[in-house]
Amino acid sequence: MASLDDLKKRISSVKSTQKITKAMKMVAAAKLRRAQENAEKGRPYSDKMNNIILNLSNGISDIDNAPKLLSGTGQDKVHLCVVMTSDRGLCGGFNTNIIKKAKLYFQKILDEGKTLKIITVGTKGYDQLKRLYADNIIERMSFKESKNTNYFDADKVSKIIIEKFEKKEFDVCAIFYNQFKNVITQIPQEQQIIPLKTSEKEENSSEHSYEFEPEEDEILSNLLPKNISTQIFKAMLENSASEQGSRMSAMDNATRNAGEMVDKLTIEYNRSRQAAITKELIEIISGAESL
Amino acid sequence: MSEEYSLEIVNPEKSFLSKDDVTEVVVPAFEGEIGILKDHISIISFLKPGIIKIFSNSGEESFYVNDGIIEFKNNNLSILTSLILNLKDIDKEKISEIQKSAEEELNKSEINDQEKYLLDQKLEVLKSIN
Numbered sequence: 001m002a003s004l005d006d007l008k009k010r011i012s013s014v015k016s017t018q019k020i021t022k023a024m025k026m027v028a029a030a031k032l033r034r035a036q037e038n039a040e041k042g043r044p045y046s047d048k049m050n051n052i053i054l055n056l057s058n059g060i061s062d063i064d065n066a067p068k069l070l071s072g073t074g075q076d077k078v079h080l081c082v083v084m085t086s087d088r089g090l091c092g093g094f095n096t097n098i099i100k101k102a103k104l105y106f107q108k109i110l111d112e113g114k115t116l117k118i119i120t121v122g123t124k125g126y127d128q129l130k131r132l133y134a135d136n137i138i139e140r141m142s143f144k145e146s147k148n149t150n151y152f153d154a155d156k157v158s159k160i161i162i163e164k165f166e167k168k169e170f171d172v173c174a175i176f177y178n179q180f181k182n183v184i185t186q187i188p189q190e191q192q193i194i195p196l197k198t199s200e201k202e203e204n205s206s207e208h209s210y211e212f213e214p215e216e217d218e219i220l221s222n223l224l225p226k227n228i229s230t231q232i233f234k235a236m237l238e239n240s241a242s243e244q245g246s247r248m249s250a251m252d253n254a255t256r257n258a259g260e261m262v263d264k265l266t267i268e269y270n271r272s273r274q275a276a277i278t279k280e281l282i283e284i285i286s287g288a289e290s291l
Numbered sequence: 292m293s294e295e296y297s298l299e300i301v302n303p304e305k306s307f308l309s310k311d312d313v314t315e316v317v318v319p320a321f322e323g324e325i326g327i328l329k330d331h332i333s334i335i336s337f338l339k340p341g342i343i344k345i346f347s348n349s350g351e352e353s354f355y356v357n358d359g360i361i362e363f364k365n366n367n368l369s370i371l372t373s374l375i376l377n378l379k380d381i382d383k384e385k386i387s388e389i390q391k392s393a394e395e396e397l398n399k400s401e402i403n404d405q406e407k408y409l410l411d412q413k414l415e416v417l418k419s420i421n
Contacts (some may be wrong), residue, residue, distance in 0.1 A: 041305035048301060048369050052335060052362050058375060079416055151303040210364075213322055213336045222337060226373075233303050 002278070011262060018258035025251035032244035038149065039237040040181055046234040049227055050165060053196070056211060056220055060222065063128070065219065068139055069162075069224040073171045078115040080194075081105065082161065084177040084235055085125030086243045088146045093251030094186065095124045095245055101188040102176045106133065121157060149240050154233035162225050164169035165194060165196030177235035178242035184249050186242040193231050196224070211276040296329045296366040298345065300354075302375055311346055316368060317344040317418075328374060333364045336343070338372065340413035342420075353378040355420060357389075373402055390417045 053075040057070060083102045085095045109116045120126040126140045139160060143153045161173060173194040178186040212219055298316060302307040317326045319341025327334075338359035345352045359372035376385070396402065396412045 038304065042303055044299075044306050045301045045303050046373060048362070048371055050368075052360060055362075056335065067379065079367075154303075156375075211332050211334045213320060213325075213334065219335060219337060219360075226360070228301065229373075283334075 001259045004269065004272060006270065007265060012258050012267065013065060014258050014261050018255055018262065021251045021254040021258060023257060024167065025248055027252060028091075028248040030242045032241065033242040035149075035237070035244050036180065039198040039241040040084055042237045043221070046230045049223075053220075053223060053227055056212075056216060056223065057196075067224055069165065069194055069228075070196050070220060073168065075171045076114070078170040078172070079109050079160070080117045080119065080164065080176040082121060082157070082171040082173065083125045083129065083261045084120045084175060084232075084239050086127075086239070087123050088140050088243075089124060091247035092251065092253075093242050095122075095128065095185070096174050096180055096248035097188045099125060099128045101190060102129075103132075103285070104175065105176075105190060106136075115242055117161070119157075149233070149236045151229070155229045157232050158225065158229040161194070161228060175232065175235055176247075180238050180241040180245060182183045183245040184255035186246055189235075189238075191231065191235070193228055198228070206247060293346065294329050296368065298368045298370070300343075300370045300372065300375060302372055307372075307375055310345070312348040312366070313345060314348065315346040317346075318359075318370070319343070319356070320361070321357050327368060329365055329366060330386050331363055335360070337361075338370075341408055343370070343375075348391070354417065355381070381420065386417055386420065390414060393417070 006027075081102060083098060085098055089095070103267075106116055106118075116133075116136045118129065118133055118137045119141070120129060121141050121143075123144070124141045126137065126142075129137060141157060142162075143149075164170060165173070172192065174190055174192045177189055179189045181187055191223055246277060294314050295312045295313045298309070298313040301308065315326055315328055317324055317403075318336075319339055321337040321339050324341075325333075325334075325336065336360060338356055338357075339359055341355075343354045343356055345354070355376045355378060356372045357374035359370055359375075362369045374389075393410050393413050397407065397414070402410070
């Protein structure tokens with residue numbers, strides 16, 4: 001059994017850990033509110049963008065000559081995966097969930113004999129993937145320096161993607177991120193951005209005819225790169241809200257666990273203290289009796 | 292006078308401006324300025340760097356935009372832009388910053404004619420408001 005001193009030390013160390021996790025929880029809660037607000041404010045932009053593109057792609061008459069970003073290269077050999085994770089740890093299953101989802105996808109691609117290329121955004125994703133997929137990672141980025149998620153970071157990512165697409169380095173591009181649902185639920189998402197999936201076509205939108213200036217093709221070829229930035233930006237916003245939410249609940253759990261541990265240790269400490277006293281008493285009494 | 296329609300300007304961070312009493316909006320479209328009045332035909336177009344002028348019942352406002360897309364449909368005008376600044380409370384430093392980065396971009400060798408044209412436009416507009 002541990003000595004009284006050891007128990008005392010352990011109790012105080014658990015208590016100070018609890019203080020840290022409690023503070024992290026509060027910080028995460030404060031940040032979460034802002035991140036959530038940002039994510040909600042950012043939604044109209046990406047929704048509108050999506051709408052316009054849907055209307056445009058419905059209006060396009062000559063699908064064969066449509067920009068490659070919309071229709072794809074016609075091949076399905078090389079897949080590019082953009083895995084978006086956080087730069088910091090201690091946020092529960094946040095990063096692991098994204099990686100898990102991504103790994104499933106990677107396995108599928110590799111099993112089908114296709115080529116896999118990976119871009120990691122955020123240092124934690126790189127750390128987790130470098131062991132298994134070091135050869136597949138072609139680019140790693142992190143925006144540790146930017147305090148808030150901003151559009152220009154998203155733009156940088158999308159520029160790299162588009163550049164690689166124009167050099168025909170890949171055929172299909174998918175991004176992985178966590179969608180924020182609420183504080184305890186974040187859903188890892190896989191979203192294909194090149195070629196663009198327009199499965200959610202609204203039936204009634206095609207009735208509406210638009211005037212385009214300049215031509216449809218030109219608008220589309222300008223709009224699609226922007227759409228990629230927008231989608232990535234949206235993913236970043238969702239991710240940052242998810243990260244804070246995940247960290248908050250993880251730290252809340254940790255604080256509670258530390259509390260339970262302190263209780264248990266305190267009981268053990270009291271017991272062994274009492275045992276020591278009883279032992280001493282017995283010694284004194286039996287000493288007195290033998291006289 | 293029921294010559295009003297609604298306008299919404301959104302940038303990636305938030306919904307920047309939303310108005311219901313707009314009578315005319317002049318936007319710097321890619322192929323020249325377009326003035327949009329009520330019951331304009333549905334249109335989708337691009338913006339080049341320039342000034343958006345909004346005439347509404349509550350007065351006239353002007354904004355600088357970097358780029359953008361406009362969509363007009365059923366008397367709803369949506370403007371999507373990555374950067375928008377109100378000319379009323381414009382920050383000189385910010386403008387100079389944008390100007391500088393545009394100049395740098397212009398000096399790069401690998402830009403094509405279209406990009407060059409856009410950057411020239413941008414600088415011109417920035418100079419005029421600075």
